[in-house]
Amino acid sequence: MNNLDKLFEETLRDIYYAEKAILKNLPKMARKASSDKLRSAFEKHIDQTEEQVGRLEQVFEFIGKAPRGKRCPAIDGLAEEASEIMQEAEDDTVRDAGMLAAAQAVEHYEISRYGTLAAWAEKLGMKDAVKLLKTTLEEEKETDMKLSELALSEINIEADTNDGAGKPSRGARKKDGAEASARRA
Numbered sequence: 025m026n027n028l029d030k031l032f033e034e035t036l037r038d039i040y041y042a043e044k045a046i047l048k049n050l051p052k053m054a055r056k057a058s059s060d061k062l063r064s065a066f067e068k069h070i071d072q073t074e075e076q077v078g079r080l081e082q083v084f085e086f087i088g089k090a091p092r093g094k095r096c097p098a099i100d101g102l103a104e105e106a107s108e109i110m111q112e113a114e115d116d117t118v119r120d121a122g123m124l125a126a127a128q129a130v131e132h133y134e135i136s137r138y139g140t141l142a143a144w145a146e147k148l149g150m151k152d153a154v155k156l157l158k159t160t161l162e163e164e165k166e167t168d169m170k171l172s173e174l175a176l177s178e179i180n181i182e183a184d185t186n187d188g189a190g191k192p193s194r195g196a197r198k199k200d201g202a203e204a205s206a207r208r209a
Contacts, residue, residue: 029087032144034094036083038115039137040091043077046130049103053123058072058116059182061174062124065167072163079156083145086153102130121183130192138164 025031084091085174088130106126113119145153147152 037094042099117182165195
């Protein structure tokens, strides 16, 4: 690579591969989710990701290249991590918390890539590409925020109420102990 145009193209191929990999993994995560809200979030993101792939294909068209992915070790590693969580978590609520965290790691990767691509497209004078990339960037940020809200309002709370052996977890015991102390006071 000896210029920004080529770097832009290679990074575009990277995120195209990543989005296609995400489309393969999200349905598996949705099936494994025990939380209806988490399952719904994953299913909604499948539709959104398909739209994002379509936008990337438009950007490829703008630069006169065929849409083709380039293997992305980063997304492969994140997918492997999610797969391990799905296989190894013995408690459904813990699995949900782990899958949500893995999904957020993917969102952060995508935010980084789309932000970079939008900045480069702007520098290269690709106004139409900038608009598409920034649209996707905003969607990824919104998805990350929604996942954070779901984690804080439900998923992490549920995962913290059971230690996997039917007993309250350390966090739940502390909370119960604090509530009992408050009642005695």
